[in-house]
Amino acid sequence: MxxxxxxxxxxxxxxxxxxxxxxxxxxxxxxxxxxxxxxxxxxxxxxxxxxxxxxxxxxxxxxxxxxxxxxxxxxxPALALERAAGLGLWEDRAPLITELGFAVADPSHSPGGGFAAPLDEPAQSxxxxxxxxxxxxxxxxxxxxxxxxxxxxxxxxxxxxxxxxxxxxxxxxxxxxxxxxxxxxxxxDRPQRTLAVCYVRGTRTPDGLGGPHVRVTPVAVDGTVAGEFFVLHALTLDGPCEIVLWEAVPGGPLDVWADRPGPGEVVERSLGLLRDRLPGEYALCRGMEPVDAGAALTGALTxxxxxxxxxxxxxxxxxxxxxxxxxxxxxxxxxxxxxxxxxxxxxxxxxxxxxxxxxxxxxxxxxxxxxxxxxxxxxxxxLLLGPAPEHVRRILSAAARHPEVAHRYVNGFADPAGFAEWFTEADRAGAYLAVVGAAVPADGG
Missing domain, CATH: 3.50.50.60 (FAD/NAD(P)-binding domain)
Structure with missing residues (x-):
């Protein structure tokens, strides 16, 4: 043996x-x-x-x-690996995440457009x-x-x-x-984001998303991305919940987590940031509360x-x-x-x-x-951590107008190896957009 x-x-x-x-x-x-x-x-x-x-x-x-x-x-694909190993013990209890949604932050820091698409295979958290x-x-x-x-x-x-x-x-x-x-x-050689997460209940689903999902909203300040705000549906110790996550550019206006606050304070600061930066998300999240005393985590990684x-x-x-x-x-x-x-x-x-x-x-x-x-x-x-290259801005702009592009981008998260064929490299991105008839200038016009 x-x-x-x-x-x-x-x-x-x-x-x-x-x-x-x-x-x-x-x-x-x-x-x-x-x-x-x-x-x-x-x-x-x-x-x-x-x-x-x-x-x-x-x-x-x-x-x-x-x-x-x-x-x-x-x-x-990852759930299938767990299932094959007999490890999918919570598949019948965890919410089925069926959509991914991506907002686009306009210069006034409010969600201005974006896109969503269904996942071909549901995800879970x-x-x-x-x-x-x-x-x-x-x-x-x-x-x-x-x-x-x-x-x-x-x-x-x-x-x-x-x-x-x-x-x-x-x-x-x-x-x-x-x-x-x-x-x-x-x-x-250093963290590119500081992180704050809290497991909560009490958020609402925005119009256009029909059920459990992941939604992502970038926050721009003076034309520069200061970080991202995520909401996703999950299963915790006592049942379904939501998870909110901040990805803050170090030293920027969203980077307010250095003192490692507990769950209640993470929620309070999150609501303050949302009220000031993402009022649409604030309206959806204003009723959220932590699920338990261990519901928050803050920190950073390189x-x-x-x-x-x-x-x-x-x-x-x-x-x-x-x-x-x-x-x-x-x-x-x-x-x-x-x-x-x-x-x-x-x-x-x-x-x-x-x-x-x-x-x-x-x-x-x-x-x-x-x-x-x-x-x-x-x-x-x-690629997602740095300023978006021109070809990425073109693809995301096209995704807001062309369901085919949105669907391919959303489902690429299931296996990012496929992004090499059309997303991560500028020449292949341009060729793809031309083939689908979705070529747009970098500013989305």
């Missing part, structure tokens, strides 16, 4: 660990949340090929009682407190071993020496720093791509996964979907490797194959 360690119990780490323990809970074991497992299967279970140890910083109880961990959207706690319980029910506590860089040599493969799947804190920054793919393999002792290597090696700003809404893709790819690489050694060469090849897709997500995310 091959021994595998997964360090980090987030979207990527749990998906991978559970994929390596696919047999389902043993007879009589509790299911996620303490619910009874299915009746005993009288057939003998095959032996597990992997002895998996998961290192998690917090217990399920600590996760549920703590603060929210992120915003997240899982698009159709599940509070990671719900998902993480439930998956931790499921992993233990499947016979996986969980070691609870903080793991630091100094612990990795011992963990790696005790296992055939060690995967580090956390992008937070010192652990991520064991992987060197890849300057070729990391144009930023988008970065890191080298995927780290030598933690002479001749001893660990593989990075998910945010540990590819960390994008949430402005593109790709974090959870990208983590699911990374985990599924790593799982296939492990299970398809037979008895071969999990050496440095295998690790590098595994990441290189994943990067062929992940690089498009990074390019798209970074």
């Amino acid at each position: 091959r021994r595998i360690a997964v360090v980090g119990a987030g979207q990527a780490g749990l998906h991978l660990a559970l994929g390596l323990r696919p047999d389902g809970p043993p007879a009589g074991a509790p299911g996620p949340g303490g619910t009874p497992a299915s009746p005993a299967d009288p057939r003998p279970r095959p032996p597990q090929p992997y002895d998996v140890t998961l290192y998690a910083s917090r217990t399920p109880e600590d996760v549920r009682s703590g603060r929210v961990l992120s915003t997240q959207v899982m698009y159709g 599940v509070d990671l407190r719900v998902k993480t706690a439930g998956w931790l319980e499921l992993f233990e029910a499947r016979g996986g071993r969980v070691v609870y506590g903080t793991v630091g860089p100094a612990d990795l040599p011992g963990i790696a020496a005790a296992h055939d493969l060690t995967v580090v799947a956390t992008g937070n804190g010192p652990l991520a720093e064991v992987f060197a920054r890849d300057a070729r793919h990391s144009p930023y 988008p970065v791509v890191r080298r995927p393999v780290a030598e933690v002792a002479p001749g001893t290597y660990v593989l990075g996964l998910g945010d540990a090696v590819v960390l994008n700003d949430p402005v593109s809404g790709q974090g959870s979907s990208s983590a699911a893709r990374a985990a599924a790819h790593c799982l296939r690489a492990i299970t398809g490797h037979g008895d071969g050694p999990f050496d440095r060469t295998w690790m590098l090849r595994t990441f290189a194959a994943h990067w062929e897709h992940a690089r498009h997500v990074t390019a798209f995310s970074n």
Whole structure:
């Protein structure tokens, strides 16, 4: 039996660990949340090929009682990966996100036009407190071993020496720093946005959007984008809710979160910003209230791509996964979907490797194959952080007038690799707009 360690119990780490323990809970074991497992299967279970140890910083109880961990959207292809692994535990409870809407901020800072389009496959958002706690319980029910506590860089040599493969799947804190920054793919050396999120109830749906959705409104000040405001529908601990997210350009008028305010203060400041900057959104959000005492999260991150393999002792290597090696700003809404893709790819690489050694060469090849897709997500995310290039302004202007363009842009979020064909590069964007008869000048006229 091959021994595998997964360090980090987030979207990527749990998906991978559970994929390596696919047999389902043993007879009589509790299911996620303490619910009874299915009746005993009288057939003998095959032996597990992997002895998996998961290192998690917090217990399920600590996760549920703590603060929210992120915003997240899982698009159709990512949900299919979870479903195939038997991990879609909340699909029948989470709201089905059926539309994406994008406003356009006019010079007076009020929404002035924009576009929306349906998703070909619905998306969903599940509070990671719900998902993480439930998956931790499921992993233990499947016979996986969980070691609870903080793991630091100094612990990795011992963990790696005790296992055939060690995967580090956390992008937070010192652990991520064991992987060197890849300057070729990391144009930023500091955060491009400060972030404030709150899980709330009491927002209203604007005219033109028929149900659960994601809507995005940029905020412009003196002709320069100061950040973005997002609203999306989600599932939290006690049922459906909405999530509001601010992406503020550091030092700008939306950057008012440095003191790490709690949920009530995040809502109060949000309403003040909306009243001054986005009065249409203020009218929709004025009744919102936090869902619980842990409903807010503020902070910032630096988008970065890191080298995927780290030598933690002479001749001893660990593989990075998910945010540990590819960390994008949430402005593109790709974090959870990208983590699911990374985990599924790593799982296939492990299970398809037979008895071969999990050496440095295998690790590098595994990441290189994943990067062929992940690089498009990074390019798209970074494109959204800077001033919009002329060809992007042309496409967004065309999307407000041509449903075909709006539909293609909205559904591109499900798999940003497709944006390389028509959106991220200026010449291909111009050719696409010409073909669909939607070419417009950069100012939208």
